[in-house]
Amino acid sequence: MDSSPDYSRLIQSDSVHASLYTSQAVYREELEKIFYRGWVYVGHESEIPHPGDFVRRNIGEEPVILLRDRKGELRVLKNRCSHRANLICSDGKGNAKNFMCPYHGWVFSLDGQLLDVPYPQGFSRDKSESGLVALPLVDSYQGFVFASFNAGAGTLDAHLGNAKQVIDRAVAMSPVGRIKLTAGWVKHKFYANWKMLPENDTDGYHVNFVHASFAKVLRSHYDDAALQAEEDLESETIDWGNGHTELNLGPSYKNEMVWLGYTDASRFPGYVAALEQAYGHGRAHETLRAGPPHTVIFPNLFIAEMNIVMFEPRGPNECVQWHTPMLLEGVSDDLNERILRQCEAALGPAGFLLADDGTISERQQIALKSGNAWLDISRGEQREKEGPGDIRVGHVTDETTNRGFWKHYRRLLSR
Amino acid sequence: MQLVSIEEVRRIEALLYQEARLADESRYTEWEGLVDDDMYYWVPAGHADGDPSLAVSVIADNRRRLKSRIAQLNTGARHAQLPASPMRRVLSNIEVNKVETPKEQGTREYAVRANFVLYELRAQSTNTLEVWPGSVEYRVRARPSGDWKIFYKKVQLVHGSEPLATMGFLI
Numbered sequence: 026m027d028s029s030p031d032y033s034r035l036i037q038s039d040s041v042h043a044s045l046y047t048s049q050a051v052y053r054e055e056l057e058k059i060f061y062r063g064w065v066y067v068g069h070e071s072e073i074p075h076p077g078d079f080v081r082r083n084i085g086e087e088p089v090i091l092l093r094d095r096k097g098e099l100r101v102l103k104n105r106c107s108h109r110a111n112l113i114c115s116d117g118k119g120n121a122k123n124f125m126c127p128y129h130g131w132v133f134s135l136d137g138q139l140l141d142v143p144y145p146q147g148f149s150r151d152k153s154e155s156g157l158v159a160l161p162l163v164d165s166y167q168g169f170v171f172a173s174f175n176a177g178a179g180t181l182d183a184h185l186g187n188a189k190q191v192i193d194r195a196v197a198m199s200p201v202g203r204i205k206l207t208a209g210w211v212k213h214k215f216y217a218n219w220k221m222l223p224e225n226d227t228d229g230y231h232v233n234f235v236h237a238s239f240a241k242v243l244r245s246h247y248d249d250a251a252l253q254a255e256e257d258l259e260s261e262t263i264d265w266g267n268g269h270t271e272l273n274l275g276p277s278y279k280n281e282m283v284w285l286g287y288t289d290a291s292r293f294p295g296y297v298a299a300l301e302q303a304y305g306h307g308r309a310h311e312t313l314r315a316g317p318p319h320t321v322i323f324p325n326l327f328i329a330e331m332n333i334v335m336f337e338p339r340g341p342n343e344c345v346q347w348h349t350p351m352l353l354e355g356v357s358d359d360l361n362e363r364i365l366r367q368c369e370a371a372l373g374p375a376g377f378l379l380a381d382d383g384t385i386s387e388r389q390q391i392a393l394k395s396g397n398a399w400l401d402i403s404r405g406e407q408r409e410k411e412g413p414g415d416i417r418v419g420h421v422t423d424e425t426t427n428r429g430f431w432k433h434y435r436r437l438l439s440r
Numbered sequence: 441m442q443l444v445s446i447e448e449v450r451r452i453e454a455l456l457y458q459e460a461r462l463a464d465e466s467r468y469t470e471w472e473g474l475v476d477d478d479m480y481y482w483v484p485a486g487h488a489d490g491d492p493s494l495a496v497s498v499i500a501d502n503r504r505r506l507k508s509r510i511a512q513l514n515t516g517a518r519h520a521q522l523p524a525s526p527m528r529r530v531l532s533n534i535e536v537n538k539v540e541t542p543k544e545q546g547t548r549e550y551a552v553r554a555n556f557v558l559y560e561l562r563a564q565s566t567n568t569l570e571v572w573p574g575s576v577e578y579r580v581r582a583r584p585s586g587d588w589k590i591f592y593k594k595v596q597l598v599h600g601s602e603p604l605a606t607m608g609f610l611i
């Protein structure tokens with residue numbers, strides 16, 4: 026079975042085949058065609074503010090180092106020595122003048138060039154051809170850094186498309202238009218396929234069931250946004266194209282700052298004043314009411330309201346969801362601490378929400394283990410609307426987001 | 441440092457073993473009965489000495505949030521513990537010190553350290569065994585009335601900086 030799976034058969038407009046979640050062959054092709062051929066999110070500029078700052082990341086299963094070089098330029102290097110392929114950097118983050126491989130002591134500059142080889146008389150190659158592999162495409166938008174192994178991946182601008190305005194909405198939560206990811210990461214392991222993360226994270230249909238225990242004991246913005254009778258729900262699902270999908274919860278919020286667990290903005294007068302000053306009264310109060318986006322940016326970034334989330338695939342049956350609070354520049358420590366506490370409440374292995382999502386995804390993975398089943402993603406096809414700029418908009422409980430994800434996935438995997 | 445008597449150590453060990461057993465058996469309300477009104481329940485995410493007001497934790501519950509956590513478990517609809525994980529933990533290497541200046545006047549307070557290993561069967565989904573090793577720091581308060589309560593519990597997982605499986609139970 027060397028031939029590639031027939032994706033046009035396995036992915037229908039209204040259903041997808043279970044083998045897409047279980048097959049090793051499909052998983053290998055995803056790595057190649059999504060993670061190694063396209064643009065992938067690697068980190069945020071605020072994680073590496075100074076020259077020499079670096080963080081370790083994985084793109085698909087390739088270990089990389091995201092860093093800022095001496096000149097302040099962003100770079101992504103393969104974390105693999107050009108000699109005998111040892112891991113160059115084993116620290117999760119730090120600041121480096123250069124990288125020395127711990128195996129035989131080769132030294133590389135921050136832009137990947139080979140500077141020094143111990144016992145040089147035996148070294149017959151050309152140093153300039155033995156550097157670390159630098160990813161050919163590295164670009165950032167509003168501080169969000171993306172990279173690609175493939176020089177022909179096109180522009181980041183084209184990849185992001187409509188998702189740019191989503192990122193704009195996220196950073197506009199700050200009166201100076203900047204966020205900072207400085208609180209570290211929690212990593213939550215799911216024994217489930219990585220695609221269940223983007224699918225579940227913008228699924229508005231499950232909230233009433235998976236999160237019933239949460240809704241019983243805590244009042245939250247999800248009461249209005251996702252837990253009303255079908256005809257009373259004003260939130261939307263949006264397929265922005267390119268696999269980017271959103272649960273647009275804003276339309277359901279009546280009051281300001283409900284997205285942070287308040288009934289109005291009176292706790293944070295300084296924040297209100299700063300937003301008004303920066304954006305004018307009208308736009309500031311619209312931001313305070315509508316709140317941050319809840320959007321997956323294909324394939325591995327989730328702007329999860331006041332949190333930033335990354336998806337990491339680890340084989341067909343395991344994945345990791347990373348999260349950190351989306352802290353704001355230009356606001357009080359008080360407000361940022363509130364964002365941090367809300368992040369812990371919602372996300373992660375012990376989160377009031379995500380612990381239950383994780384369990385549900387694992388049960389789904391068990392049920393489709395044979396790889397011999399179809400998953401129905403047809404809900405709301407008949408009432409989905411076309412929006413401006415080729416987007417699709419559905420009821421918040423509809424599978425518009427899932428269809429948007431799979432449509433793009435099919436395009437990439439069929440190439 | 442003030443000397444701690446063998447009787448005090450015994451009393452504290454009994455409290456901690458009781459706390460461990462109630463957590464193992466998912467007896468949430470009885471467990472909650474052992475904690476004081478100013479309880480802080482903290483599971484850092486690997487960066488042990490990180491300031492919880494600046495660094496994201498796995499759990500950083502004040503008393504109010506802990507109450508909600510227990511209420512959520514008590515709904516019987518918390519999928520992450522439906523059914524509750526069969527669990528057993530072993531507590532060892534217990535060291536007890538008396539706190540010189542108690543937070544609450546007129547009480548005796550103790551700082552206690554221990555190691556633990558928790559074995560959990562993930563009965564809600566994968567039915568696999570998960571191992572949770574770590575160290576734990578407690579603060580314990582004894583009131584003159586003879587009432588003993590835990591008012592601080594910090595659980596430092598050995599693998600707290602790595603991907604962690606879903607952890608819906610009380611650790």
Ligand code: FES
Nearest residue numbers: 106108109126129
């Ligand atoms: S493998 Fe890096 S120096 Fe040899």
Ligand SMILES: [Fe+2]
Nearest residue numbers: 232235378382
């Ligand atoms: Fe959910």
